[in-house]
Amino acid sequence: MGRATWYDADGTKRGEWTEEEDQKLVAYIDEYGVGDWRFLPDKAGLRRCGKSCRLRWLNFLRPGIKKGKFTPQEEQVIINLHSAFGNRWALIAQQMPNRSDNDIKNHWNSCLKKRLKRNGIDPVTHQPVANNLTVETPWFNTECSTSSSATASPSYSSSRSAHLLNKIATGISSRQHCVDRIKNILSDPRTTNIHCHEEEGEELTKDHEKILASGFQEEDFLMWDEEELRRFMEEISVMEFGTTSYDCN
DNA sequence: AAGTGAAGCAACCGCGGCGTT
DNA sequence: CAACGCCGCGGTTGCTTCACT
Structure with a gap:
């Protein structure tokens, strides 16, 4: 689902996350933990804004997160x-x-x-x-x-x-x-x-x-x-x- | 089978709070 | 104490899927 991919004027990627991006974000946080979201995308090799990374992590990638139907x-x-x-x-x-x-x-x-x-x-x-x-x-x-x-x-x-x-x-x-x-x-x-x-x-x-x-x-x-x-x-x-x-x- | 509206969901946007300078 | 910047939160949007006609 998600939104179509596009790029900001400064080259920041927006829209749906790819599996590769997810892996990069998870790998980075696994190794260094959640730190300054501002610099995280650069360090993790992502062309995303920190806000987008934070959202993706908290809502989708962090351990223990449960998806699917609510009981x-x-x-x-x-x-x-x-x-x-x-x-x-x-x-x-x-x-x-x-x-x-x-x-x-x-x-x-x-x-x-x-x-x-x-x-x-x-x-x-x-x-x-x-x-x-x-x-x-x-x-x-x-x-x-x-x-x-x-x-x-x-x-x-x-x-x-x-x-x-x-x-x-x-x-x-x-x-x-x-x-x-x-x-x-x-x-x-x-x-x-x-x-x-x-x-x-x-x-x-x-x-x-x-x-x-x-x-x-x-x-x-x-x-x-x-x-x-x-x-x-x-x-x-x-x-x-x-x-x-x-x-x- | 095609069209259409509703539902579900991922992600963005803007604002307020808070820490720092 | 004011100004600034970052972070987190809540509201909203836009896309996909599903159900119904």
Whole structure:
């Protein structure tokens, strides 16, 4: 895929990377590590700008980078993190070390955002859009967390996890603190299978496909059930929530 | 089989933050 | 403390592939 190749006025190559260029970049970084991107292209024998090399390395060539389809678990994590962080793709990518921020951003823009919209969720606020929201009732508090689940619609239920994270984030005083807590949550296999082995991931994907084949909608995977939400709450031990949306700035 | 629009993805562009001078 | 340059991030573009008519 990628873009057609062309050259800048100064002879810098643009567009799609060739295998030979990839090899040169990998060989150089293997030997010398990632250093000053400005001078790296020259030293590596590439007619590219440093920015382009950096992008290629981070999004495509670096070790451990995972390509291909996102699992339902990964999608759930992206949605939850997006509800807390917004479009801070680099921050979200920190919680998913085998995915690049570009990959996550692309998947969000091309797939998840549309799916949320179809489900009646505003992808910016992660709240139900006005004409799909029948009653704006508090769905959760620290004393009563189970009573409203029986009649919840899929979109309402889906938005609750987003709502939860937003409130959690509001209660957290600093950005680093926030990141650390979410890292802890995500590193717990009971909460998500994001760090599972490849085979397990494939197994989960198969399960996902089976469930879809039996009549569930893809959107159904965007929901956390009441038990998961309660566990999530217990783990992070946030006792007091503010009322405004999270903003790291 | 050909045409067309949607989806997916790699890469570029511009801006803001931050370190250095 | 202002000016400058580099890096990283987020938004956007452009190309390919796929699905549908």
